[in-house]
Amino acid sequence: xxxxxxxxxxxxxxxxxxxxxxxxxxxxxxxxxxxxxxxxxxxxxxxxxxxxxxxxxxxxxxxxxxxxxxxxxxxxxxxxxxxxxxxxxxxxxxxxxxxxxxxxxxxxxxxxxxxxxxxxxxxxxxxxxxxxxxxxxxxxxxxxxxxxxxxxxxxxxxxxxxxxxxxxxxxxxxxxxxxxxxxxxxxxxxxxxxxxxxxxxxxxxxxxxxxxxxxxxxxxxxxxxxxxxxxxxxxxxxxxxxxxxxxxxxxxxxxxxxxxxxxxxxxxxxxxxxxxxxxxxxxxxxxxxxxxxxxxxxxxxxxxxxxxxxxxxxxxxxxxxxxxxxxxxxxxxxxxxxxxxxxxxxxxxxxxxxxxxxxxxxxxxxxxxxxxxxxxxxxxxxxxxxxxxxxxxxxxxxxxxxxxxxxxxxxxxxxxxxxxxxxxxxxxxxxxxxxxxxxxxxxxxxxxxxxxxxxxxxxxxxxxxxxxxxxxxxxxxxxxxxxxxxxxxxxxxxxxxxxxxxxxxxxxxxxxxxxxxxxxxxxxxxxxxxxxxxxxxxxxxxxxxxxxxxxxxxxxxxxxxxxxxxxxxxxxxxxxxxxxxxxxxxxxxxxxxxxxxxxxxxxxxxxxxxxxxxxxxxxxxxxxxxxxxxxxxxxxxxxxxxxxxxxxxxxxxxxxxxxxxxxxxxxxxxxxxxxxxxxxxxxxxxxxxxxxxxxxxxxxxxxxxxxxxxxxxxxxxxxxxxxxxxxxxxxxxxxxxxxxxxxxxxxxxxxxxxxxxxxxxxxxxxxxxxx
Numbered sequence: 001x002x003x004x005x006x007x008x009x010x011x012x013x014x015x016x017x018x019x020x021x022x023x024x025x026x027x028x029x030x031x032x033x034x035x036x037x038x039x040x041x042x043x044x045x046x047x048x049x050x051x052x053x054x055x056x057x058x059x060x061x062x063x064x065x066x067x068x069x070x071x072x073x074x075x076x077x078x079x080x081x082x083x084x085x086x087x088x089x090x091x092x093x094x095x096x097x098x099x100x101x102x103x104x105x106x107x108x109x110x111x112x113x114x115x116x117x118x119x120x121x122x123x124x125x126x127x128x129x130x131x132x133x134x135x136x137x138x139x140x141x142x143x144x145x146x147x148x149x150x151x152x153x154x155x156x157x158x159x160x161x162x163x164x165x166x167x168x169x170x171x172x173x174x175x176x177x178x179x180x181x182x183x184x185x186x187x188x189x190x191x192x193x194x195x196x197x198x199x200x201x202x203x204x205x206x207x208x209x210x211x212x213x214x215x216x217x218x219x220x221x222x223x224x225x226x227x228x229x230x231x232x233x234x235x236x237x238x239x240x241x242x243x244x245x246x247x248x249x250x251x252x253x254x255x256x257x258x259x260x261x262x263x264x265x266x267x268x269x270x271x272x273x274x275x276x277x278x279x280x281x282x283x284x285x286x287x288x289x290x291x292x293x294x295x296x297x298x299x300x301x302x303x304x305x306x307x308x309x310x311x312x313x314x315x316x317x318x319x320x321x322x323x324x325x326x327x328x329x330x331x332x333x334x335x336x337x338x339x340x341x342x343x344x345x346x347x348x349x350x351x352x353x354x355x356x357x358x359x360x361x362x363x364x365x366x367x368x369x370x371x372x373x374x375x376x377x378x379x380x381x382x383x384x385x386x387x388x389x390x391x392x393x394x395x396x397x398x399x400x401x402x403x404x405x406x407x408x409x410x411x412x413x414x415x416x417x418x419x420x421x422x423x424x425x426x427x428x429x430x431x432x433x434x435x436x437x438x439x440x441x442x443x444x445x446x447x448x449x450x451x452x453x454x455x456x457x458x459x460x461x462x463x464x465x466x467x468x469x470x471x472x473x474x475x476x477x478x479x480x481x482x483x484x485x486x487x488x489x490x491x492x493x494x495x496x497x498x499x500x501x502x503x504x505x506x507x508x509x510x511x512x513x514x515x516x517x518x519x520x521x522x523x524x525x526x527x528x529x530x531x532x533x534x535x536x537x538x539x540x541x542x543x544x545x546x547x548x549x550x551x552x553x554x555x556x557x558x559x560x561x562x563x564x565x566x567x568x569x570x571x572x573x574x575x576x577x578x579x580x581x582x583x584x585x586x587x588x589x590x591x592x593x594x595x596x597x598x599x600x601x602x603x604x605x606x607x608x609x610x611x612x613x614x615x616x617x618x619x620x621x622x623x624x625x626x627x628x629x630x631x632x633x634x635x636x637x638x639x640x641x642x643x644x645x646x647x648x649x650x651x652x653x654x655x656x657x658x659x660x661x662x663x664x665x666x667x668x669x670x671x672x673x674x675x676x677x678x679x680x681x682x683x684x685x686x687x688x689x690x691x692x693x694x695x696x697x698x699x700x701x702x703x704x705x706x707x708x709x710x711x712x713x714x715x716x717x718x719x720x721x722x723x724x725x726x727x728x729x730x731x732x733x734x735x736x737x738x739x740x741x742x743x744x745x746x747x748x749x750x751x752x753x754x755x756x757x758x759x760x761x762x763x764x765x766x767x768x769x770x771x
Contacts, residue, residue, distance in 0.1 A: 056208060059118035059125070060189075064204045065097040075190045077109035078102045085134060090201070093130050093171040098203040100134065105196050112190030115207065119187050122446065124689065124701045125178040126210040127161050130203035132171050133194050140167045141194035145174055150186040157442060163193065171203055177210055179689050179701065182445035215706060218659040219303035226387035227269050230299035230306070231365075234381055236278035240292075243280065246366050247290035250283045257379030258311050262349035265309035265382060267630035268391075279311070279379035282367075291368040291376055296383070300356060300363060303660050307628045308337045308352045309382045312367065315375030316345065322370035323594050326381070328354060329364040339369070341594040347379070351634070352591040353626040354383065357656050388663055391629040391670075398674040400736075403433065403719070406764040409733040409744065409756075413771035419727045423747040426723040426733075432740040432759070433673060434459045434496070434680035435716065438650065440690075441465055441482040444489050448703045449687055454493045456713065461498040461649065461682050462486050468503065468511070468529055475513045475525075480536065487540060498649070498682065499541035501584065502533060503568060506553030522559055530568065534575035545584040545619055545649070546572055551596040551604060552585065566611035573614045583608070584619030584649055589635040590627070598638035605642060618644050622651035623684065623693065627667045633675065640677035648672055650684040652696040653708075661695065662711035669715055686712075734764075744769070 061071040069081050080100050084091050092098045101111055119125070131143050145161040162176025180187065189207065191200050232242040236253045245251050257279035261272050280292045300306075312324045326337040338352020356363070367378050409426070411419050436459025443449045453460075464470045465482040472478050490497045503526070504510070517525055534544075546568050547556065556564050569581050587593035588601055601618070608615050618639055624632075639646055653664035672678045686709065688697035698709030705713070721737030739758050746752040756767045 058206050058208055059115055060113060060205050060207050063206055064095040065099055066095065069099060072099060072111055072113055074101060075108070075110050075112040075188075075192070076106055077104045079111050085201075090132070090134065093203045095204065098201055100202075101191075101200045104194070104198065104200075107195060108192045109196070110191040110193075110200050111202055112188050113205070114186070114188050116184065116187045119178070119180065119184070119207075121180050121183055122448070123179070124210040125207050127174070127176050127178055127189070127205070127207050129162075129174040129191070129205045130171050131164075131166055131174050131191065132201045132203075133166050133168050134199040134201055135168075136195065136197035136199075138168070138195055138198045140165055141198055142166070143172075143174060143191060143200060144193040145176060146190055146192055147178055147180070148186075148188045148190065149180055149182070149184045151182045151445075152185045155182075161189070166194075177689055178207065181442050181449070210701075212702065213700075216657045216659065218707075219657055221301055221304055224301065224304055224385045224387075226385050226390070229382045229384050230296055231294060231381050231383055235276040236280065237276060240280065243292050243294055245282070245290070246293040246364075246368070247285070247287055249285045249290040251292055252281050252283070253278055254281045254377075255279075257313075257377070258347055261380070261382075262309050262311060262351060264349065264351040264628075264630045264634050265307065267633070268307055268386060268628070269384070275311075275380040277379075279313075279377050282376040282378070283315075285370070285374065285376065286372050288370065288372060289366075289368045290372075291366050292378055293364050293366040295362070295364050297360060297363045300360075301385070302359060303357055303655075303657055304355065304385045305388070305626050305628065305663075306354045306383050307386050307631070308350070308354060309380070309384075310350050310367070311347045311379040312340065312342060312350050313345070313347045313377040313379075314342045314370050315377070318370065318374045322374055324348075324350060324367065324376065325369040326350060326352060327366055327368060329362070329366065330356060330360050331362055336592055337365075338591040339594050340591070341597065342370070347377075350591070351631050353386075353628045353631065355626040355660075357660070386628050388629070388667060392666070395629070395670040395674040399670070399719075402674060402676050403738050404721075404736050405739060405758055405761055406736050407734065407758055408764050408766045409735075409769055410766055411727055411731045411733070411769045411771060419731060419771070420729055422727045424723075424725060424727060424733050425745045425747060426721075426735060426737070426742055427745070428720040428722065428737060428740055428742050429755075430458070430741040431716070431719050431738055432757075433719070433738075435669075435683075436460055436496070436498070436680070437683040438463045438685045439486060439489075441485055443687070443690060444485065449690075450489070452686075452699060452703070454489075454495070456716070457495065457683075459496045459498065459680065459682060460486070460490050461500045463500075463685075466499055466533070467501060467509075468514075469509065471533070472529070473511060478532075483537075487537070491540075496542050497540065499533075499537065499544040499579065500649070501545035501548040502530065502572060503546065503556060504548040504553070505550045505555055505557070506548070507555040509553075510555050519559060522556075523564075526556065526560070526564070526568070527571070530571045530575060534572055534579075538576045539578050541576075541579055543580050543582055543617065543647075544572060544576075545582050548584050549586065550583065551600060563611065566608055566613035569608065569613035569615060580616035580645070581614055582617040582619040582647070582649070583615060584621065586621040586623055586650075588620045588639075589622065589632045590624050591631055591635075598635045602639065602642060605644070615644065617679075618642065618646045619649040620646060621684075622648040622668065624651075624664075624668065625654060627653065627664055627671075629667055629671050632668065632671045636671070636675045636677055640675070644677075645679040646675075646677045647679060648681045650692075651681055652684045652691065652693055654693050654696045656695050658706040658708050661706075662708040665698075665708050666711050666715065669712070673715075673719065746771070 143166040144163040147159040149157040162174045164174050166172045240251050259274040259277050308326050314322050321341045321343045324342050325339040328335045337354045340350040342348050437457045438461050440463040585596050587596045655661040672681050685691045686698040688701045723735035725733050743755050
C-alpha cells in the first residue's frame with residue numbers, strides 16, 4: 001500500500017510511544033482517511049447508548065460556542081473563546097465566536113467533546129468542522145478530526161474521521177464520516193495534528209446522521225468505437241500535424257520503428273494493419289517533463305476505459321536506464337497512464353490504461369520522463385476504448401480449459417442393472433479456487449459484517465493486526481489479542497488465514513523504537529519477532545508475507561545487509577515449515593511503476609532463491625485503477641515462468657460509479673480465474689467505510705449490495721457447476737465441472753446422497769460410487 005488507510009487497512013504510519021496518539025491504539029485500530037470505519041444496518045434498533053437523534057439533529061452540544069465553552073474541553077491542552085484574534089484579522093466565518101487551543105505540547109493535543117450519550121452504533125454520521133491554525137510560524141498544517149472510543153471491555157480505538165491541509169490565512173472545511181461497530185462505553189470526538197505550539201481554531205462543529213446516497217445509475221456510453229485509436233496522426237504520415245512539443249524541445253519525424261503492434265495491444269486488437277515505421281524524435285530536452293503532446297479533450301467519453309500502447313526508445317548518451325511515461329494532464333492535474341524503464345538502443349513496449357469520470361475542460365496526453373538532454377523516440381501511440389465483453393468471452397473459454405475437468409461417475413451396487421435410467425442430480429458445494437477478504441478487529445463487532453463475510457469468503461487476511469507495529473508498538477509490550485480474536489472467528493467458520501505480514505520493509509512503517517536500535521540489537525529484535533510470531537501461531541496461518549514491499553523499501557536491508565531478507569525466509573521456514581512464504585508488492589500488474597515491473601519482481605525473487613530463501617508464492621497486491629485484461633495477463637504470464645503460485649493478495653478497484661466498479665472487479669476476477677498460475681484472490685475489504693480506498697466497496701454502509709457486490713456473487717455462482725442426468729447402460733454419468741467439492745443425489749424410491757471432490761487434472765476423473 002502507498003498510503004495510510006481506514007481503520008486498520010494497510011496502516012501507513014505505525015504506532016508511536018505516546019499514549020494518546022491516534023496511531024497508538026491499546027488494542028484498537030489505525031486509520032487516517034476521510035472515509036472511515038464500518039457501517040451496518042440503519043434500521044437497527046440498538047439502544048445501547050440510550051439516545052436517538054433525528055437525522056437533522058446535531059449531536060454536538062454548543063457547536064458554535066454561543067454558550068461559552070460549555071461541553072468543550074482541551075485534550076492535553078487549554079482552550080479559549082474568542083470573537084476575534086490577531087488584532088481583528090481573524091474573525092468567525094459564521095456566528096459570533098470561535099475557540100482556540102493553547103499550550104499544545106503534542107501533536108495529539110486539541111479541542112474535544114464527549115458524545116457518548118448521543119452516538120448510536122451502526123449508524124453513519126457525517127462530521128463537518130470549520131477550522132484554521134494560528135501561531136508558531138506555521139503557515140499550513142494537517143488538521144485531523146479523530147474519534148476516541150472505549151468499549152465496555154476497556155478496548156480503545158482511535159478512528160480517523162477526516163483530515164485536510166489547513167492554513168493560517170483562511171477557514172477550511174473539514175468533512176468526513178463516523179461509524180462505530182461496538183457498543184461503546186465512552187466516545188470522544190477531537191481535533192489534532194498540527195505541530196506543538198500551533199493553535200487549532202474551531203469555528204463550528206456539526207455531527208449529524210449522514211444522508212443515504214442513492215445508487216449510481218449505469219453510465220450512458222454512446223458509440224464507444226472499441227479499438228479505434230483516438231490519437232490523430234498516430235502514423236505520422238502527415239509529419240507532426242496535431243502534435244506539439246511540451247516545453248522548448250524539438251519534434252521531428254524519422255523512419256525506423258517497429259511495424260508490428262506491441263504485444264499487449266495485439267492481445268486486445270487482434271489482427272491489425274502494420275504500423276507505419278515512422279516515429280517522433282524529441283531533441284533539445286532541457287527538462288524531464290518535455291516531450292511530444294496532443295490534445296484529446298473531445299475524443300474521450302466518461303467512464304470508458306482506454307488502453308494505452310506505444311513503442312518508445314531513448315537516444316544514446318544516457319547514463320543508465322531511463323524512465324519513460326505516458327501521462328495525462330486533466331484540467332492541469334497530472335495522471336500517470338503507464339511507465340516503462342528503457343535501456344540502451346532498443347525499442348520497448350509501453351502499455352497502461354486511462355479513464356476519466358468527471359467532465360474535463362482540457363485533456364492533454366504527453367510522453368516524458370528521461371533525464372534532460374536524453375532524446376526520446378515515440379512510435380505508434382494508440383489510445384483506444386477497450387471492449388471488455390469481448391475479453392470476457394475469451395476468458396470464459398479459457399476458464400473452461402483451466403478450471404474445469406471431465407468427470408465420469410461410475411455407479412456400482414448389488415443390482416447394477418436396476419440403476420440404468422435412474423436420475424442423478426450433481427451439485428457443487430464449493431469451488432476450490434480461494435476467494436477471501438481482508439478483515440480487522442473492529443469488523444467483528446458488527447454482526448452484519450460477520451454474516452456477509454462468513455457466507456461469501458473462505459479465506460481471510462488481517463489488515464493490521466499481525467503487523468509488527470501492531471503486535472509490539474513499544475518494545476516488550478505485546479498485543480496479540482486482536483489477532484487472536486480474528487483467528488478464532490476464522491477457525492470457528494473453517495476460514496483459512498494469510499499472515500500479513502511478518503516484516504514491512506518500507507521505512508515509514510517501522511516503529512520508532514526499532515529505528516533507534518543499534519545494528520546488533522536490531523538483529524536480535526528481528527530474530528525475536530520471528531521466534532515470537534511464528535512459534536505462537538505455528539500451523540495456524542497457511543501463508544505468510546515475509547517482508548512486505550521489498551521493491552519499494554529497504555529499511556532492514558540497509559541496516560542489516562543484503563542477507564537479512566533471505567535469512568528472514570529461512571528462519572520463518574524453520575519455525576513453521578507448514579506455511580507457504582510469499583513475497584508481496586504493489587503496482588506489479590498495471591504498468592504504472594517501473595520499480596515493481598514484473599521483470600524487477602522476477603529478478604528479486606530469483607536473487608532470493610539463489611541465496612537459499614524458500615520463496616513459495618508470489619503476492620500481487622492489486623490496488624489497481626482502470627484495469628485492462630491483456631495488461632494484467634501480460635504481467636501474470638511473465639511471473640508465471642517462475643513456476644510459483646501467484647495470488648492477488650489485496651485486490652480492490654475504484655470508481656465513483658458502482659457499475660464501472662463492477663466491471664473493473666469482473667476484469668480482475670476473470671483474469672485471475674482464467675490464468676493457470678493464479679491460485680487465489682484476496683479482496684482488500686468489501687464494506688463501505690471500511691476500505692483502504694474510497695469508492696471501492698461492494699456493500700454499502702446500510703449492508704446493501706451495490707452492483708460491484710452483485711457482480712462478485714454472480715461470478716461465484718457462475719463458477720459453480722450443476723448436472724442432472726440419467727445413469728447410462730454402462731452405469732455411468734458424465735459431466736464437465738469446476739474443480740471443488742460436490743454432492744450427488746440419486747432420485748428414486750430411496751434417496752441416496754454422496755460427496756466427492758474434483759481436483760485438478762487433464763485426464764477425465766473417474767469417481768466410483770458404490771451404492
